[in-house]
Amino acid sequence: MTTVLIADDQPLQRFGFRMLLESQDDITVLGEASNGSEAIRMTAEQHPDVVLMDIRMPGLDGIEATRRIVATGGRTRVLILTTFDLDEYAHAGLRAGASGFLIKDAQPEELLSGIRSVATGDAVVAPSLTRRLLDAYAHHLPAATVTDSPDPRLTTLTDREREILTVIGRGWTNTEIATRLHLAESTVKTHVGRILAKTGSRDRIQAVILAYDTRLVEPS
């Protein structure tokens, strides 16, 4: 029997996960945490096999929570689940000691098998990330120097802005960005406006092109 703790700030999201997990005979949900601090406390109390960890949470975020849970040395493994397949998140999460990194739009079967893998000590990474992770970690290999030296056109952007630019490059509309990233549309517009100003793009289309040209987004 695999025991799981769900850590996510969105009640609806937690509900969905709980429904999915509890439909499985070999998985038990021990509880739900709505932020990083709660996740740490509940892990210390209940010692779940796996913590299903969202990254973006109010207060202590998922990365830091992962770091502290892993640091305790318990047998609990952390499987990070996020909306984004952004490189920074993956790197940070895996550096923090996570055993896996999946994307929320994965198939339910993927999530379940990921949990089982992590519980048995294996590691899982979302297919869409694997490639870029390999690229990034292949410093020793030639041609990797190019990829991880940030394009000068992007250096003035903040991390958040680069995130937003990435999803702009994937074709998301402002409303989609707002809903999927849990932001107000006005906030998205503020971000987009600053990105356009900083990169000298006249509209989001130029930004999409920039995202491709700087390899922030790869053609698929």
Add this chain to the structure above:
Amino acid sequence: MTTVLIADDQPLQRFGFRMLLESQDDITVLGEASNGSEAIRMTAEQHPDVVLMDIRMPGLDGIEATRRIVATGGRTRVLILTTFDLDEYAHAGLRAGASGFLIKDAQPEELLSGIRSVATGDAVVAPSLTRRLLDAYAHHLPAATVTDSPDPRLTTLTDREREILTVIGRGWTNTEIATRLHLAESTVKTHVGRILAKTGSRDRIQAVILAYDTRLVEPS
């Protein structure tokens, strides 16, 4: 990094290819398939850049597997490798949509450069075959059949529409397209509308992304 799937029914042959490919920094072997059906399934799961495809395999053969992989419209290119330099095989393979056709007794360097060429969208044909292929196809087409095999998502577009899509991909606005191509803006809008409808893009941004993904526009 170029990812490759090896499809061959002989384990020893697969082993040889894998050793050769993995000795290269820029090539990764994603997996091995021992027949056509497996090749199709693994391609659907792993989306290699290139499938190294043997023709003679039990069950579904390499030609039919190539046809189905190409029909999915993914970016995976098929490089057919066979023991024989028979014309029928080459014709059938290239008609099936293969991007290349090499013979197994080729030099290792030839195979490697062939894989790299195919991965970037070019096509290769074994020197011993080229002549006869040209002769056979010369009657019908001016050599364009293989090299610019258009992405299936673009085949329904007219030449003019592909032209417009290209400049959309370069970030031109409707008014820019109109003035630079000496058209009325209403005409441009008509074209754009048809392009969006045919390609299933909801707005020009999706079209820009499509232009990049189909390599109609190259990142610079």
Add this chain to the structure above:
DNA sequence: AGGGGTGTGGTACCCCGGTACTACGGTGGC
């Protein structure tokens, strides 16, 4: 002689994207 596809053009309408502000809590630096 008709018909379908293509390239061109027009009108009217609505909505999203982008701009121009303002604002405020948190964090980190000095």
Add this chain to the structure above:
DNA sequence: GCCACCGTAGTACCGGGGTACCACACCCCT
């Protein structure tokens, strides 16, 4: 303690993009 930056959020406004139509000349095919 203060200031700068960042991420968040709001309002108001305008213009381009996209849609839904229609129209017509040209070409190719049967």
